[in-house]
Amino acid sequence: MTGTLPPARSLPAWSQLRTAIVTGGGSGIGLAIARRLALEGAAVAVLDRDETAAKAAADSVVEAGGRAIGLTADVTDRDAVDDAVEQVRQRLGRPSILVTSAGLDGFDRFLDITPAGWDRILAVNLTGTFHCCQAVVPDMIEQSWGRIVTISSSSAQTGNPLMTHYSAAKAGVVGFTKALALELGPRGITVNTIPPGFVDTPMLRRSESRGFLGTGVGQHEATTPVRRVGQPEDIAAACAFLVREDAGYITGQVIAMNGGRTT
Ligand code: NAP
Numbered sequence: 001m002t003g004t005l006p007p008a009r010s011l012p013a014w015s016q017l018r019t020a021i022v023t024g025g026g027s028g029i030g031l032a033i034a035r036r037l038a039l040e041g042a043a044v045a046v047l048d049r050d051e052t053a054a055k056a057a058a059d060s061v062v063e064a065g066g067r068a069i070g071l072t073a074d075v076t077d078r079d080a081v082d083d084a085v086e087q088v089r090q091r092l093g094r095p096s097i098l099v100t101s102a103g104l105d106g107f108d109r110f111l112d113i114t115p116a117g118w119d120r121i122l123a124v125n126l127t128g129t130f131h132c133c134q135a136v137v138p139d140m141i142e143q144s145w146g147r148i149v150t151i152s153s154s155s156a157q158t159g160n161p162l163m164t165h166y167s168a169a170k171a172g173v174v175g176f177t178k179a180l181a182l183e184l185g186p187r188g189i190t191v192n193t194i195p196p197g198f199v200d201t202p203m204l205r206r207s208e209s210r211g212f213l214g215t216g217v218g219q220h221e222a223t224t225p226v227r228r229v230g231q232p233e234d235i236a237a238a239c240a241f242l243v244r245e246d247a248g249y250i251t252g253q254v255i256a257m258n259g260g261r262t263t
Helices: 028-039 051-063 078-092 115-143 164-187 202-209 217-222 232-242
Strands: 019-023 043-048 067-072 097-100 146-151 189-194
Touching (some): 028 043, 028 051, 043 051, 051 067, 078 115, 115 146, 115 189, 146 164, 164 189, 202 217
Parallel strands (some): 019 097
16 A cells, blocks of 8 residues: 555544554564554554664655654663653554564574574564563553554474574564463453565565575565565555454464465
8 A cells, every 4th residue: 555645534533543663664564564554544653773764764654644753772672662662652642553573584504503693583583572562561451452463474384494593583473472362362452473474675685685595586486376575565454454443353363474385
């Protein structure tokens, strides 16, 4: 979904009242999600460790007629996350939608992974998800309504060569999502995960340029059932659905988006 915002009266009433936080919103999938949620009428806080990217993303939403702010925080730093969430409360109101797209991949032979490298991949992908959820869930409980979408990975479903650390972290996100959904269901909060596979973002293109995609994206497109690489907007569309008011009966689910590569 692209273009400028429709007139406010044509937006669904619920989304005009919602404040969303999108981590990793400065690039790729998170950026597309931030734009899509703003297009649906939510006020969006774009949180990223890259200050320039977070601000540029928020500016692009505002230029399109939406409401957004850019915030800088490393999701592994709990104090920084708490500070960012407090800024969201003060500038946009209590958050009730959280999408955790901040992520870090890694390609290392198992025997070459250092303990520090292992810790960093888990810290960004898994512990970062924990920090962000724990910082925001009290606001959702207060409102008796919340929508959390974690971004995991098809690597959690299939494994990936040279990615034991990343696959383990993302599988952790899947388990975390299911357990949190059970705990928060009675509070009006849904928690689902989208494990993307093969989506055209700076992360994927970095992997390609470093030679980790074989002969490249084209080779993978040929073996993907829908015969194309995924676009960040594909993930954003699913995310926009999961955070809707009428998606309240969907929780604890793994909504795979990979062009049929994994079923
Ligand atoms: P991307 O373009 O690299 O975007 C990720 C964003 O997260 C970047 O702006 C990045 O900043 C930021 N980030 C990284 N570490 C952070 C941290 N510690 N704190 C705050 N922000 C941080 O990657 P993407 O492809 O959109 O990935 C989005 C999510 O989808 C990730 O969780 C990724 O693991 C997952 N995923 C992607 C694919 C795919 O095919 N693209 C497949 C499976 C899963 P920097 O640029 O400064 O690092």
